[in-house]
Amino acid sequence: MYNESPIIRRPSSRIYVGNVPIGDGAPIAVQSMTNTKTTDVEATVAQIRALEKVGADIVRVSVPTMDAAEAFKLIKQAVDVPLVADIHFDYRIALKVAEYGVDCLRINPGNIGNEERIRNVVDCAKDKNIPIRIGVNGGSLEKELMDKYKEPTPQALLESAMRHVDILDRLNFDQFKVSVKASDVFLAVESYRLLAKQIQQPLHLGITEAGGMRSGSVKSAVGLGMLLAEGIGDTLRISLAADPVEEIKVGFDILKSLRIRSRGINFIACPSCSRQEFDVINTVNELERRLEDVTTAMDVSIIGCVVNGPGEALISDIGLTGGNNKSGYYDGGVRQKERFDNNNIVDALETKIRAKVSMMANRIEINDTTK
Numbered sequence: 418m419y420n421e422s423p424i425i426r427r428p429s430s431r432i433y434v435g436n437v438p439i440g441d442g443a444p445i446a447v448q449s450m451t452n453t454k455t456t457d458v459e460a461t462v463a464q465i466r467a468l469e470k471v472g473a474d475i476v477r478v479s480v481p482t483m484d485a486a487e488a489f490k491l492i493k494q495a496v497d498v499p500l501v502a503d504i505h506f507d508y509r510i511a512l513k514v515a516e517y518g519v520d521c522l523r524i525n526p527g528n529i530g531n532e533e534r535i536r537n538v539v540d541c542a543k544d545k546n547i548p549i550r551i552g553v554n555g556g557s558l559e560k561e562l563m564d565k566y567k568e569p570t571p572q573a574l575l576e577s578a579m580r581h582v583d584i585l586d587r588l589n590f591d592q593f594k595v596s597v598k599a600s601d602v603f604l605a606v607e608s609y610r611l612l613a614k615q616i617q618q619p620l621h622l623g624i625t626e627a628g629g630m631r632s633g634s635v636k637s638a639v640g641l642g643m644l645l646a647e648g649i650g651d652t653l654r655i656s657l658a659a660d661p662v663e664e665i666k667v668g669f670d671i672l673k674s675l676r677i678r679s680r681g682i683n684f685i686a687c688p689s690c691s692r693q694e695f696d697v698i699n700t701v702n703e704l705e706r707r708l709e710d711v712t713t714a715m716d717v718s719i720i721g722c723v724v725n726g727p728g729e730a731l732i733s734d735i736g737l738t739g740g741n742n743k744s745g746y747y748d749g750g751v752r753q754k755e756r757f758d759n760n761n762i763v764d765a766l767e768t769k770i771r772a773k774v775s776m777m778a779n780r781i782e783i784n785d786t787t788k
């Protein structure tokens with residue numbers, strides 16, 4: 418079957434970020450990071466809610482100062498989605514956000530300072546059941562590693578990650594996930610491959626500083642696609658110089674294209690050509706915009722003419738094939754008598770898709786009650 422993913426996930430242990438399971442076969446969680454000032458509670462809460470609306474499973478928030486930690490307390494009280502606090506160096510901030518209910522700490526144990534501080538943070542994480550994300554980045558490798566390897570290499574990123582992992586191992590703490598991000602696709606991919614062989618814990622994927630909306634999405638899709646296809650990766654963030662909401666959408670699109678995790682509509686659309694019987698590009702763009710709120714997984718094919726239309730419609734939940742003045746409509750792969758006026762395709766398809774979404778939701782409810 419070509420609509421099922423052939424990917425076999427790498428076995429890993431499981432952690433929980435709030436109520437979101439990560440690793441051990443759990444759905445790959447999609448996350449992003451706020452870019453508002455954390456001290457601007459209102460703006461940050463609004464951005465987190467916008468991310469939640471498009472499906473973010475987890476949101477990361479920078480907490481660089483004690484003022485930001487106080488703001489974090491208010492933010493945490495105002496949202497439902499699990500929050501990761503991005504801390505880096507100051508162990509006191511880690512302890513503070515732990516007190517305020519943080520769901521995960523993004524902090525590298527080796528950067529905290531002396532042993533006592535590290536132990537304080539790890540003991541607190543153990544007490545409160547808070548996982549840690551170790552995050553290594555090709556752009557900020559330790560000086561000794563840069564001296565040793567001369568440049569960021571997969572081995573250098575791995576060694577950096579393992580330094581932090583070894584600290585947590587020594588303190589008997591295994592509730593962590595690790596990332597080894599780089600802006601270069603091959604560097605990131607090879608680093609993750611090496612890391613996947615070394616540890617049991619879940620891996621957080623990302624091509625860091627990937628670029629703008631278009632180029633960053635492509636770079637992320639190529640890099641993460643290689644890893645995900647090999648079964649590597651338990652959660653991901655797409656790093657774009659763009660609205661974080663786009664990061665979530667791109668993350669789901671990557672998972673959707675590999676059939677690893679479905680959310681919302683998977684549009685199958687032809688590029689269109691002079692044979693098209695209606696405006697394919699505008700139809701698809703408009704429907705993508707109107708149906709952003711749909712979370713039910715569904716394949717919808719929108720094809721400009723009969724060259725490829727019937728074939729795609731046969732394997733889609735809903736299909737449209739361009740015809741002269743009126744276009745053919747398929748439901749569940751079956752051609753329907755009803756045809757759509759080519760001047761009213763967007764409205765007609767939206768109605769059909771929403772009806773199908775409700776029907777599928779009802780079916781899921783009925784199945785649930787008969788279990």
Ligand code: SF4
Binds near residue numbers: 687691692720722
């Ligand atoms: S399906 Fe028809 S309209 Fe679409 S690209 Fe192919 S030939 Fe052109």
